[in-house]
Amino acid sequence: MKHLFGEIAFLFRQQASVWAIALLACLASLSVGLGLQDISRQKAAIADVIALQHKDTAAVKVFAKEAGDAAYYRFHPTWDLPSPLAFAALGQRDIAPSILRIRALALEGQIHENEAHNPELALPGRLDFAFVLIYLAPLVLIVLFYDLWSGEREAGRLASLQAIPKARLRVWLPRIAARFILVSAVLVLAFWVGALISGAGLGETIAFTALILALLGFWTLVATLIARGAGSSPTNAAVLASIWFVITLIAPAGSNLVINAMTPIPDGATIMRENREAVHDAWDLDRDATLQRFYKLYPEFATSPPMQRPFEWKWYHAFQHLGDQQVEALSRAYRAGIAKRDARAGLVALALPPIAVQRALHRLARTDMAAQAAYQDRIRAYHTQLRTYYYPYLFTAKPFTPAAFDAAPKFEGP
Amino acid sequence: MRRALLIAQAELALMVRSRVALIGLIALLLLSTIAAATSHTHMAQERLSRIANQTQTDALFEAQPARHPHRMVHYGSYVYRPIGALAGFDPGIDPFSGTTLYLEGHRQNSATISAVRESSSLMRFGQLTPAFVLQTLAPLLLIFLGFSMITRERTRGSLGLLLSSGVTETDLILGKILALCAVGLIALSPALIALVSMVLATPSEAMAAALIGLGYGLYLLIWIVGIVAASAFAQSGQAALLGLVCIWCFVAIVAPRGAAEIATRAEPLNSRAATDLNIQAELRRLGDSHNPNDPFFATFKARTLAQYGVTKVEDLPFNFRGAVSAEGEALTSRLFDKHLAEVAASQRLQSYIVSAMSVLSPAIAVRHVSMAGAGTDLETHLRFVQQSEAHRFQMVQYLNGLHRNKLSLEDDAARSKDRLAEQRTRIGADNWAQVPDFRFKPTSASERLQSAISPIIILLAWLAGVVVLARWSRRSLGRSAR
Secondary structure, eight states: OHHHHHHHHHHTTOHHHHHHHHHHHHHHHHHHHHHHHHHHHHHHHHHHHHHHHHHHHHHHHHHOOSHHHHHHHOOEEEEOOOOTTTTTOOGGGGTSOSEEEEOSSOSTTTTTOOOOOOHHHHSSOOOOHHHIIIIIHHHHHHHHHTTTTHHHHHTTOHHHHHHSTTHIIIIIHHHHHHHHHHHHHHHHHHHHHHHHHHTOOHHHHHHHHHHHHHHHHHHHHHHHHHHTSSOOHHHHHHHHHHHHHIIIIIHHHHHHHHHHHHSOOOOHHHHHHHHHHHHHHGGGSOHHHHHHHHHHHOGGGTTSOOOOSSOOHHHHHHHHHHHHHHTHHHHHHHHHHHHHHHHHHHHHHHHOHHHHHHHHHHHHTTOSHHHHHHHHHHHHHHHHHHHHHHHHHHHSSOOOOHHHHHTSOOOOOO | OHHHHHHHHHHHHHHHHSHHHHHHHHHHHHHHHHHHHHHHHHHHHHHHHHHHHHHHHHHHHHTOOSBOHHHHHHHOEEEEOOOOTTTTTOOTTGGGSOOEEEEETTEEOOOBOOHHHHSOGGGGGOOOOHHHIIIIIHHHHHHHHHTTTTHHHHHHTHHHHHHHTTOOHHHHHHHHHHHHHHHHHHHHHHHHHHHHHHHHHOGGGHHHHHHHHHHHHHHHHHHHHHHHHHHHHOSSHHHHHHHHHHHHIIIIIIHHHHHHHHHHHHSOOOOHHHHHHHHHHHHHHHOOTTOTTOHHHHHHHHHHHHHHTOSSGGGSSSOHHHHHHHHHHHHHHHHHHHHHHHHHHHHHHHHHHHHHGGGTOHHHHHHHHHHHHHTOSHHHHHHHHHHHHHHHHHHHHHHHHHHHHHSOHHHHHHTTTOHHHHHHTOBOGGGGGGSOOOOOOOOOHHHHHHHHHHHHHHHHHHHHHHHHHHHHHHHHHHHHHO
């Protein structure tokens, strides 16, 4: 313990280490601050839209006297609130919408809707805590470790250091531990402050902290292994930087390429187009046949009287759903394909610890592909609830009162 | 100059003998070749798939049966953002922005279906493209090969020997720069070959390709001169290496992200849902087509009746309902245009803010040159969205014109209740073929040149800066040799 404190005190007297750690502390705090701001913005944007939607709905209520009108004109907001840990690992939240307004019409034409983000800003990625941890912290560790042995050798002190009894325990272990502890302390403290402010739970905070330590532990191990070798200081620095570069930049980019090539998915644009074809073809098909197809899915409405006029809302809403039915297999294959790509990325992560940690952070923060898919599934479930809420008013004599308008199902967050 | 060449020759000979340098260079060449080949094939496939989608969509539109024209307004059309000939070199924003836009009446949809939402999160680590290799990877290799060029001479004591044998400081620095330039050129070659082959396939892109080549040439030259200057300044090899790797990390990795964070905060964008709702609210204030007594549509009716000198809409020489549809669409479309212009202005301002950050990082400047040249920058996307909106309006108004001129008001009003009237409101399928196809006009060669000028000037300023640094470093050479 005494050696450890001595070593930490010694580190603080070295200019390069002080600079490296100070820079890391600044960037870590900055990233936490930016992340917290992003999250509060997203929450405010969601609240904003829900408030605006109330006014819009009130305006629709004035003229939507029939259930068919309400189901056609009324938008229902859905949202994906950021989790308390999202500030630290923003993941896909900058490109996928966190609010989607849907109508009880065919869903496939609505669910792929995009956020109005600037793609140029999404291109480089975000400066969040996960970035500081995965990209920058290893470089700081490399700076602190690369000449741990070679520096002593080049200064001619290595032999005398090795001659100290229990050198491993009394010299090298404290040196390694001091560096690991300092870097960990800087990152963990910055993260804890953020977690405290955003009100993260104790369990998830501990799990996140464990991931931070695991990643730093991995790089400490790698750096120690290389630094202990026979290479000169510049060689060690170059080798470590190359390892970092291959693991954090080249391997993920290459894997992404291979995974996407290996895992073809149905064309998303085709799903939307076929959905439109299926929906619009209904105008020229036999109306009763369309309704019969619908009644096969919802036999409880089969007793609804036949159509009297060329246009009736029940027929319109029936073919909207049939349009979704027609592309359901394609849509499922599309989602399964994306999920499979993500699962394969998980396999790559088994070989590359930093990617594994990144994925685990995003999972904990619920900002990963699976979280996006889960939000879409919630939208789908809610859409079904909405449709089926309107059906009795469309297909039976059940009167659509203003109270019924108000009683339409509301989206519930996770 | 001759001495400088000799020094360069000696330095290159040393690199060839040192296996590490050779392996590094070969690895880079391999990676660069893989990146060029895969990115090119991928974007070529993507291009074909979008063309096929567009052809199929247009064919479907023309093949629609006889219908009420307003049905076609709701049927709508899709447009797919075309991919330029150089996009394989730098896909830029293409994978990060929606590629498909649904055009229909009364609504303005968002561009959807993007590669980033169809890939695993690995994609956010970066993509293996020639642009990525040159912007990020090549400078790091140059650092590894160049950091010790002068520190080595200094620590071995050969520096003083060289300088006393008649070699000037300028010769030495220039020689090392030339040697590193040779490496840079080799590193650049697979990407250049890819660029040239793309130009051979599409000669009209030659100027844009030259622009891209110039941008990357300047960018690598900045690194080369900077690395040699750092090597001259540094007291030890490891100090040079550490300093350079830190600078690299800031320039290539941190600064682009930081610039994006600053831009999102300096010019925040509304969520799409909020914009849509604001448009709806504004629309209700202006004119509510669901309200029979709405002042906007009442005025339109009075104006139209007065214009034709009749007292009721049934006496008009055309279908008044079609005219109302056209008037309503013009109203909504004006609002869409206004909001779209606002969003586009905000996004352009964001990009401008990012551009301004290139005084801190030449990587941002070269990225802008590269994306502008390849036609994969924000501007291309904004144009796609704005031209699509113009096309949407043209298509819808053409159909509303058919609605106004080819249908009788009586049938049109009765079509929801009367089966025969409904049949009579269907007009021939030949009308659909008359709708003009969407033809995307990408940024022209001269426009791309224009948008690349300021980043190129910034790159030149950077180059001037590092040259000054290199000249200044000569003094520290002379001092340490004595």
